[in-house]
Amino acid sequence: MSETLPFRPYAPGSQPALDTPAYVGTRLRHPKQAPVKIAQSITELSGPRFSPTAFAPLADMTRGAQGAAIGERIIIAGRITDEDGRPVPHSMIEIWQANAAGRYDHPNDSHDAPLDPNFHGAGRVFSDAEGNWQVLTIKPGAYPWPNHVNAWRPNHVHFSLFGPAFATRLVTQMYFPGDPLLEYDPVFNGIPDAAARNRLIAAFDPQITRPDFALGYRFDIVLRGRGATPMEA
Amino acid sequence: MPIATASQTIGPYWHLLEDESWADLTRLGAAAAHPDRRPIVLSGVLRDGAGDPFPDACVELWQADPPASDAFPGFGRSRTDRDGRYRFRTLMPQPVPAAGAPGTNALQAPHLALAILSRGLMHALHTRVYFAGQALNEADPVLSAIAPARRGTLIATPLGAHDGADGWQLDLRLQGGDETVFLEF
Numbered sequence: 001m002s003e004t005l006p007f008r009p010y011a012p013g014s015q016p017a018l019d020t021p022a023y024v025g026t027r028l029r030h031p032k033q034a035p036v037k038i039a040q041s042i043t044e045l046s047g048p049r050f051s052p053t054a055f056a057p058l059a060d061m062t063r064g065a066q067g068a069a070i071g072e073r074i075i076i077a078g079r080i081t082d083e084d085g086r087p088v089p090h091s092m093i094e095i096w097q098a099n100a101a102g103r104y105d106h107p108n109d110s111h112d113a114p115l116d117p118n119f120h121g122a123g124r125v126f127s128d129a130e131g132n133w134q135v136l137t138i139k140p141g142a143y144p145w146p147n148h149v150n151a152w153r154p155n156h157v158h159f160s161l162f163g164p165a166f167a168t169r170l171v172t173q174m175y176f177p178g179d180p181l182l183e184y185d186p187v188f189n190g191i192p193d194a195a196a197r198n199r200l201i202a203a204f205d206p207q208i209t210r211p212d213f214a215l216g217y218r219f220d221i222v223l224r225g226r227g228a229t230p231m232e233a
Numbered sequence: 234m235p236i237a238t239a240s241q242t243i244g245p246y247w248h249l250l251e252d253e254s255w256a257d258l259t260r261l262g263a264a265a266a267h268p269d270r271r272p273i274v275l276s277g278v279l280r281d282g283a284g285d286p287f288p289d290a291c292v293e294l295w296q297a298d299p300p301a302s303d304a305f306p307g308f309g310r311s312r313t314d315r316d317g318r319y320r321f322r323t324l325m326p327q328p329v330p331a332a333g334a335p336g337t338n339a340l341q342a343p344h345l346a347l348a349i350l351s352r353g354l355m356h357a358l359h360t361r362v363y364f365a366g367q368a369l370n371e372a373d374p375v376l377s378a379i380a381p382a383r384r385g386t387l388i389a390t391p392l393g394a395h396d397g398a399d400g401w402q403l404d405l406r407l408q409g410g411d412e413t414v415f416l417e418f
Contacts, residue, residue: 043341085235122249122250169357172238
C-alpha cells in the first residue's frame with residue numbers, strides 16, 4: 001500500500017552539491033559523472049528498523065563516569081515529520097558532537113583544546129508516536145579546521161536519521177542562532193537555497209528551556225515525502 | 234508544505250557513534266535463521282580522485298533480502314580502515330521484485346545497496362553491489378540502465394571461500410577514470 005509508493009525527488013536547491021569547491025575536502029571526493037537515476041524498488045523503499053530494546057537510548061549526554069560534563073547544558077527537542085507533515089514515529093536518531101571546548105573525543109582530533117573525561121559526545125534517541133524527540137547535552141564549542149586560513153566550524157551538533165526506508169536516510173548538522181561563523185562556513189553555505197540552509201539553525205525556545213537548569217532549542221527535521229510527484233525513472 | 238531537511242557531511246569524527254560489530258550482519262544468529270543462505274564477506278577499497286585510499290569513510294549496507302528480523306538486521310555499517318578498506322559479513326541475497334512491477338514476475342538480480350558517507354561528501358553516495366556470474370545480472374533493470382562499459386563497477390568478483398564464507402570484492406572509486414557508477418533515487 002502506501003509503503004510501496006516511491007519517495008519524491010528532493011526540492012531543487014534544497015540539498016548541497018557534491019562538488020562544492022569552497023569545501024576543499026570535496027575536490028577529490030565528488031564524482032565527475034552524473035548519477036544514474038533509478039526507479040525505487042523494494043531495496044530503496046524498505047529500510048532498517050531499530051528498537052530501543054536492542055539499541056539502548058542515551059538521551060542524557062551530560063553524565064560521565066565521574067560526574068557532570070563541563071559546559072552549558074542545553075536541551076534540544078524537535079519533531080520528525082515527512083514532507084506531507086506526517087509524523088515519523090519510533091525512528092532512531094544518532095547524535096554526536098564536540099565538547100564545550102570544541103574538541104571531539106576522537107583519536108583524529110588534534111585541536112589543542114581540553115578533553116572532558118565526563119563528556120564523550122555521542123547520544124541516541126528515538127522519536128515517539130508523534131515524531132517528537134529530545135536530548136540533553138552540552139553546547140559544543142567552535143573549533144578550527146584546515147579548510148582555509150583561519151577556518152573555524154560554527155558550533156554544531158551532528159544528526160543521523162533513518163526514517164522508514166533506505167531512501168530516507170539523512171545525515172545532517174544542526175547549528176545555533178546568531179552564530180557569526182555561519183556566514184564563513186563552506187559546509188553550511190554549500191546548501192544553495194537560503195531557506196533550506198536556515199532550517200538547519202535551531203531556534204531558541206522558551207517552552208523547551210527548563211527553569212534553573214538548561215536553555216532549550218527546537219530543531220525540527222523533515223524527511224522525504226511519498227508519492228504525489230511521479231517518480232522520474 | 235515542508236521540504237526535506239538538507240544533508241551535511243558526516244565529517245571525520247562520526248566514529249563516535251560507531252559500533253564495530255554492525256559490520257557483521259550475521260552476528261545475531263543469521264546462520265540458524267537462514268540455513269539455506271551462504272554467508273559472504275564483502276570487502277573493497279575506497280579511493281578518491283587521486284587514486285588514494287581514504288581511511289575515514291562510513292560505508293553502510295542495506296539489503297531487502299533476506300527480510301530483516303531479530304536474527305538478521307539487513308543493515309550494516311563499516312568504517313574504511315587505514316588502507317581504505319571496508320568489510321562486511323552478511324548473507325547472500327536472493328532476487329527481489331523489480332520496481333513498479335506488482336503482479337508481474339520481473340525480478341532484480343541479487344544485490345546489496347551501499348551508501349558512502351564521509352568527510353568531503355556533502356551527502357551520501359548510493360550504489361549497489363551485484364555478484365559476478367549471476368544469470369539474472371543480464372536482465373537486471375538497474376544494471377541495464379548503465380552503459381555497458383561502466384556496469385563492471387557494480388559487480389563484485391569472487392575471492393574464494395574463507396572462514397565459512399564466500400569472499401567477494403568490490404573496490405569503489407569516487408572520482409576518476411574507473412569511477413564507480415552512483416545511483417540517484
